[in-house]
Amino acid sequence: MVKRSLARRTAESAWGLLLVGRIVLLSALVLLMLAAGVWTSWKTAQHVMLTKGREQGTMTVSACGADTCTGPFVPKGLGSVRGKVTIDKAVTHRAGERIPVAVKPGTDDVVRSGLAGVLHAWVPLGGALLLAALVLAGGLRWPRTAWTAAAAGAALLGAAFLTL
Incomplete structure (x- = not known):
C-alpha cells in the first residue's frame, strides 16, 4: 500500500468533487x-x-400574413362554420390549400391535425x-x-x- 500525503489526498478529493459537480x-x-x-x-x-371532444374540420387558406394564415373553417361533424380562423404560417404552403385542423378550445386559433x-x-x-x-x-x-x-x-x- 502506497502512502500519500494529506495535501495530495485533499487535492484528489477536491478534483473528484469537481468532476461529480460537472456531471450533476x-x-x-x-x-x-x-x-x-x-x-x-x-x-x-x-x-x-x-x-376527443375537440372541434375538428377543414380550413381553406385564404390569406397569409408574416406569421399566420387565415381562412374559413368547416367542421367535420357537429359544430359551427367559422368565417375566419388563424393558423401558423409554417404549416401551410399556399392560398387555396385545404388543411385538416383542430380548433383550440375557446379561440379561433386552429392547429394542423x-x-x-x-x-x-x-x-x-x-x-x-x-x-x-x-x-x-x-x-x-x-x-x-x-x-x-x-x-x-x-x-x-x-x-x-x-x-x-
Missing part, C-alpha cells in the same frame, strides 16, 4: 432543455393528439434533443448517448419537414 450540473442542464422542449411541444400537441400536425407540434422537442446532444457529447463526454439524442432530434425534424 450538466445532467441537470440536459434535463432542463428536454423538459422545456416537451413543455413547449405539449402546448400544441395536446390539441392535435387528444382530439393528422400525422403532419403531430410531427409539427413536436418540433421544439427535436430542437431540444439536438441541443442536448451537444452538451452530452462536449460537456459530459457521452458520445453514444449524444449520437442517439442527435439522431432522434434530426429524425423528428426531418419527418416534420417532409410531411409538411
Whole structure:
C-alpha cells in the first residue's frame, strides 16, 4: 500500500468533487432543455393528439400574413362554420390549400391535425434533443448517448419537414 500525503489526498478529493459537480450540473442542464422542449411541444400537441371532444374540420387558406394564415373553417361533424380562423404560417404552403385542423378550445386559433400536425407540434422537442446532444457529447463526454439524442432530434425534424 502506497502512502500519500494529506495535501495530495485533499487535492484528489477536491478534483473528484469537481468532476461529480460537472456531471450533476450538466445532467441537470440536459434535463432542463428536454423538459422545456416537451413543455413547449405539449402546448400544441395536446390539441392535435387528444382530439376527443375537440372541434375538428377543414380550413381553406385564404390569406397569409408574416406569421399566420387565415381562412374559413368547416367542421367535420357537429359544430359551427367559422368565417375566419388563424393558423401558423409554417404549416401551410399556399392560398387555396385545404388543411385538416383542430380548433383550440375557446379561440379561433386552429392547429394542423393528422400525422403532419403531430410531427409539427413536436418540433421544439427535436430542437431540444439536438441541443442536448451537444452538451452530452462536449460537456459530459457521452458520445453514444449524444449520437442517439442527435439522431432522434434530426429524425423528428426531418419527418416534420417532409410531411409538411
